Amino acid sequence: MDLQDLPIFVILAVIAEVIGTLGGFGSSVFFVPMASYFMAFKTVLGLTALFHLSSNLSKIVFFRKGFDKNLVLYLGIPAVLFVIAGSLLSRYVKGEILNFVLGIFLVLFSLLFLIKKDLQIRPSKKNAFAGGVFSGFIAGLLGTGGAIRGATLSAYNLKKDKFIATSAVIDMGVDLSRSIVYTSSGYIGWSELYLVPILFLVGIVGTYLGKCLLSKISQELFKKIVLLLLFGIGITTVVLASTRY
Template sequence: MLNRYLPIFITLAIISEILGTVGGFGSSVFFVPVANFFLDFQSVLGLTALFHLSSNVTKIALFKKGLDKKLVISLGIPAVLFVSIGALLSKYVDPKILTWFLGFFLISLSLLFLIFTQLKVKSTTKNAIIGGTLSGLSAGLLGTGGAIRGITMAAFKMNKDKFIATSAMIDLGVDFSRTIVYYFNGYMNREVLYLTPFLIVVSILGTWIGKKILNKISQEQFRKFVLFLILSIGIVSIVVNL
């Protein structure tokens, strides 16, 4: 099925990378449910980890105006630890249940921040650790944890370049850890690994376009659009698996 619709898949992957860069959530929040239309959930997890490794290296290179080293440690270390736990648990849960859970997760998260527009997380080390733990666990189990990490990091009021570079550095550690676990779980399906070179190009192109867009528009306005898109993807993810 994927070979037949490869141009559509690549196009949607580029859009996912652009939206993930501009929205600050990371591309996986879009890429995982989109890829799930074409592949089984476990193959999606493995492919997403590889895609994200390239994506985050590109973001660090393009948004290299400094990192928040304290936040990399306080949020990044628990994220790296718990992504491995989530990745291990994913082997023992029915992929269809994980897909439904992903849909409900995306719907709940988007509605929460669309309805409670003033909802914010306090910029404390404790909250950074909690956010890192939850985002890591979600990334390992569901393939995406960028939304939780982005919400946590927003409390620390960094400029866009620093925000994206710091998030990418944390995500790099998260993706490296879960890639190892997914490999031993058997998620690196040889039948889809041929997509890796395409996704490397997608990550570079999508991040570059996202950076250009960020320079011209209000991130807050676009974030609302992103939340509506996440809501739609969550609904579609559930409906197609009924």
């Protein structure tokens, strides 16, 4: 990434973190397709995992009213195990193909929840386990599984603070696991290391701003806006990936 693009990149990363905090989907669902415009997709995967470590630590601190221990076990453990599988598989797939698949995923996910507004996942141990498996695998392969985890957690009607804290604790384990795989696979080069402390600060600032705005915005209206944004980003990502492949 050219240094002249850095200010735009940082601003977009902060916006992604704020929206991710407010929407409950996590910042990666916006950060990954956005960052893909600036650098190679597998580099984005590595940076996203490291970015999320500071992001999730910030959420745990700012929303420290507790988390659901049972959900951390039933959803978190399979997520950590399957993020490793997804991360290992990403080694063998071209970045252009992964970007294309990410775009398709974002389009289908946003359409599903825009059309099925009352769609709910039954709060059971089986569904929590399935949500953990799927979200972890997608996070490892495509860099973003927070949308699936958020949809699963929403079935349990957690309070906002507890929802965000629980998601952050699970995501922390997911990101630690995939960071090891991505780093050992050489996804992040020496030339990108200067972005790590920058993204660490972005995670703190973006989470704090999201927390400040959370009580002032209607959650239902905001989620609709988020889904429309995801749809637009997904379409754009598919088109750009198709022209590059």
